[in-house]
Every structure is written in C-alpha cells, then in structure tokens.
Amino acid sequence: MTAPSRPAAPDQPAAPGSPASPLAGRTVVVTRPRDQAAVLAAGIEALGGAALILPALEIGPVDDDGALRAAAARLADFRLAAFVSPNAVHHAWTALGPAVAALGGWPQDLTAAAVGESTAQALRDLGVPRVLVPRDRFDSEGLLAMTELWHVAGWKVVIFRGDGGRELLADTLRTRGAAVEHVACYTRRGPADGGRALAEALAAGQIDALTISSSEGLRHLHDLLPADQRRHLAALPTFVPHQRIAETASALGHSSVILTPPADNGLLEGLCGYNWPQGC
Structure with missing residues (x-):
C-alpha cells in the first residue's frame, strides 16, 4: 500500500469527486461511543464520505x-x-x-x-x-x-x-x-438498540467500510447480529488502530483487516490510503 495521503481538515471539506475526496460515494461506519464519534465522523465527511454512527459500546x-x-x-x-x-x-x-x-x-x-x-x-x-x-x-x-x-x-x-x-x-x-x-x-x-440499526444497514447494502476502536466492541457486534449479517460484517474492509484489535477481527473472520496508525487521525489516514474498488 502506498503511503496514505493526509486527510483534509474537517472544516475544509473537499468537493465530492475531486482528487481530495477519496471517500466520495463511500459510507463508513463509526463504532465509537456516540459522544466520542463526532471527530472521526466529521473527518470522514470532510473527505467526501458519509459517516454512519453506530456505537458498538455504550459508556456510562x-x-x-x-x-x-x-x-x-x-x-x-x-x-x-x-x-x-x-x-x-x-x-x-x-x-x-x-x-x-x-x-x-x-x-x-x-x-x-x-x-x-x-x-x-x-x-x-x-x-x-x-x-x-x-x-x-x-x-x-x-x-x-x-x-x-x-x-x-x-x-x-x-x-x-x-x-x-x-x-x-x-x-x-x-x-x-x-x-x-x-x-x-x-x-x-452493548449498543442500546441491540444492533438493530447495524443489521438493517447491512441488509440494505448501505455500508462500504467499518472502523473499530475496541476488541470488546467488535465482539459485541458479532454477538448481537444473526449469522448471515455477521458474514456481511466480516466481509467489509475493517479499519483498526491497534494490532490487538486486528487480531480480534481476524479471529472473528474478517477477511480484509487494515491496521492504521493510532487514534482518529490514524483511521482517517488508513481510509485515505485504501485501494478502494472501482464502481462500488
């Protein structure tokens, strides 16, 4: 993989379809707890993508x-x-x-x-x-x-x-x-809705990629989803900021696990540098 390009700043969104919008047309799931998801979601949207916030864990x-x-x-x-x-x-x-x-x-x-x-x-x-x-x-x-x-x-x-x-x-x-x-x-x-929103989005084919920042959160999602939806989830490009999470994803059957640099900026770099398939 070539070195990922630097993400655009969230307050400077790129025009959809431009070279600076590598996520144009992509919907990326953000699984951070809801009150911690805004920065990553804004970064995805600044890069031309759509962020779907579906927390894997509820923190209280x-x-x-x-x-x-x-x-x-x-x-x-x-x-x-x-x-x-x-x-x-x-x-x-x-x-x-x-x-x-x-x-x-x-x-x-x-x-x-x-x-x-x-x-x-x-x-x-x-x-x-x-x-x-x-x-x-x-x-x-x-x-x-x-x-x-x-x-x-x-x-x-x-x-x-x-x-x-x-x-x-x-x-x-x-x-x-x-x-x-x-x-x-x-x-x-686990998520307050029992994973219903994620299952519906997977069934509708609305998701292009998954970001995961917690091994425990990923296991929660697998436990909540029916078997066919777990297969759909595991087939998505899965971006993780830590080797231990990558190992968990692989053990759960995820076929395309992308290890990124740490934190939200690292996940954005990984999303920018990914070799997205054409025509999807």
Whole structure:
C-alpha cells in the first residue's frame, strides 16, 4: 500500500469527486461511543464520505462510585495513577477533580500514566502537569516497557479503568513489587438498540467500510447480529488502530483487516490510503 495521503481538515471539506475526496460515494461506519464519534465522523465527511454512527459500546458511569471516591480521598498516598483510556480520565475526574482542587493541584510525588496519547492529552487538558505515556506501542505492554516502570517495588499504584478489562498491567506491576488496586469508574455495555440499526444497514447494502476502536466492541457486534449479517460484517474492509484489535477481527473472520496508525487521525489516514474498488 502506498503511503496514505493526509486527510483534509474537517472544516475544509473537499468537493465530492475531486482528487481530495477519496471517500466520495463511500459510507463508513463509526463504532465509537456516540459522544466520542463526532471527530472521526466529521473527518470522514470532510473527505467526501458519509459517516454512519453506530456505537458498538455504550459508556456510562458506574452504579456505585464508592471505590472511586475512596481512592480520590487517598490520592496523595499513591505513587502511580494509571489511566487506561480517555473514558477512564473523564469518569474518574468526577471524584478526582474535587480531590485535586482540595490538594492545591496534582500531588507532586504522584506519577500519572496513560496507555496512549489521547488519554495523556485528556489528563493534560485537566491540568495534570506530567504524564508518562508510551512513545511507540500504545497499550499496557507499551507502558510496561518504559524504564520508568521497571523498578516499582514498594509503590502504591491505582489503575482507573472500566468495569472488567485486562489484568496485564496490574499483574505485571505486582510481580515487580508494587501494591496495586483497580478502580472501576465507568461501565461498558452493548449498543442500546441491540444492533438493530447495524443489521438493517447491512441488509440494505448501505455500508462500504467499518472502523473499530475496541476488541470488546467488535465482539459485541458479532454477538448481537444473526449469522448471515455477521458474514456481511466480516466481509467489509475493517479499519483498526491497534494490532490487538486486528487480531480480534481476524479471529472473528474478517477477511480484509487494515491496521492504521493510532487514534482518529490514524483511521482517517488508513481510509485515505485504501485501494478502494472501482464502481462500488
């Protein structure tokens, strides 16, 4: 594949059919949670495409935030606070924000860590002055590979995440001698409509490509769809911003999985650079 062209800025839409509108005539599904889908949808439309927002996951606050409030009250006791996603930052901040304000700012001896740049930027936007973030691989493995986290014996660590989730970060830090606790600060559930809108769009042949930013979300979609629609879904060009999601898509039978650079900009680059079939 040739190097993808740079996407047009969302506020400068290309004329349909022009060389700068590589998605002209294409409908691309955006499966991010609804309140996080606007940037990617706008980018697709700026490139001449149509964005169909069909969230694979619904994100919401936890029913009981007692553990979150308790961790916030002890924030200065921790040596490391890790956030697994922008959702973790935003939902944790309902309790952390007042705690940080009461402390006069983010504790000087508390290292904030993020698994990726979007999560790190969410922390910076809230005034966290220094954020540890991987430089290459944007996941728990990338964070654990950083030299700053090799020697954590005796550290108290708190990990802010959704309900459930991977145990790799906590388990590895424990083997390195840290005392680790999880705090669930948001929930992840399947789409509220049970996948009906996606099934209808697939049946009508209205979709040209799929963007996926969560392995869990993709599994939700497969679980919700009837067998014939799962086959239609798996036949679509599937754009994913992480190797682990690509592996999940392949395991679920997706025949054309395109691994893109990270985040929304990466997905847009992948969509721009794809060798779209003619006449469809």
